[in-house]
């Protein structure tokens with residue numbers, strides 16, 4: 001039987017995999033359940049360089065090291081970070097904003113334009129069908145459903161997210177983030193502009209027992225009020241989305257037989273602040289490397305697996321903090337330590353903090369389905 005590859009899902013990881021395979025002379029077939037790349041709500045996302053250090057420019061690294069060319073919406077030069085009573089302003093080359101979803105400049109739309117292989121839209125093909133018909137299947141559906149079904153997924157938490165596109169006047173180089181448990185208990189909120197006139201605002205809270213009495217709609221109203229006051233603008237909502245019970249977890253095996261788990265199907269979404277784009281793209285590239293005989297997927301994924309585990313320690317630490325503790329951290333970031341953090345580019349703060357915290361933080365894993 002010759003190698004015949006099906007990619008299930010035309011998102012970041014699936015398309016990055018296809019592009020890499022094509023570069024090496026292999027043509028996969030892609031199956032996407034929606035009608036076009038990113039056919040869902042539009043939102044702004046970010047790539048923050050402190051999370052992928054010692055690399056300091058994710059966009060440059062993706063093009064130079066992996067041949068994945070992406071145009072972000074803007075470079076982030078300023079981040080306003082709020083806790084309940086404190087504010088820190090971080091300035092420098094912090095990373096990039098980018099667009100996702102149903103937009104001609106979204107990351108998935110950009111990647112799809114680079115792909116030459118056939119993409120079957122409106123696909124109803126199941127994993128079972130594809131694995132019968134193809135020698136290899138790349139599972140890139142953006143969630144842990146199939147991994148869970150075959151008991152390969154350790155789910156650590158689920159998150160409820162509410163977001164919207166708002167109109168206004170924005171400095172596209174500045175993002176805002178609130179780690180204030182009155183606004184988002186044990187979670188976070190942010191504003192990411194994706195043009196001078198549009199921004200995405202989102203609220204993410206973990207579905208923990210402590211949050212069982214919290215009403216997302218009430219929290220959302222409070223957050224919208226906060227953002228409007230902070231930006232001193234009415235910020236009318238033009239589009240909205242809501243996701244409940246979004247699973248965050250990781251596969252026990254990145255590859256089982258000839259099935260490769262990539263992107264969120266593997267566990268690219270980091271438990272700490274929900275970053276997952278960079279890891280999703282890399283996982284797609286690495287699966288392709290394995291199929292091209294350039295490395296072993298499981299081995300290539302080890303650093304990403306470690307980042308996930310580090311990020312889980314940070315998430316559990318965050319759940320143990322109070323608003324006072326968060327105020328102390330933001331105060332530190334506003335001063336000398338904030339500057340040191342930005343200047344010391346070789347330092348990955350998540351890696352370091354998680355190693356220091358690990359002996360003191362009980363990393364209780366969630367359901368193990």
Ligand SMILES: Cc1cc2nc3c(=O)[nH]c(=O)nc-3n(C[C@H](O)[C@H](O)[C@H](O)COP(=O)(O)OP(=O)(O)OC[C@H]3O[C@@H](n4cnc5c(N)ncnc54)[C@H](O)[C@@H]3O)c2cc1C
Pocket residue numbers: 008009010011012013014031032033034037038039043044045046047108123125140141142143161163202243246262263264265268269274275276277278280
């Ligand atoms: C609201 C929100 C905000 C986020 N913000 C950030 C951020 O700021 N920074 C960051 O780095 N990360 C962020 N993330 C995480 C990041 O978006 C994901 O980790 C990343 O998109 C995962 O890529 P993927 O390839 O696994 O899935 P996706 O890019 O979602 O692609 C999955 C594709 O599979 C398709 N599909 C699904 N089921 C099937 C099926 N049965 N058959 C065929 N196709 C199917 C989908 O339609 C989709 O096109 C955010 C996530 C969310 C939900």
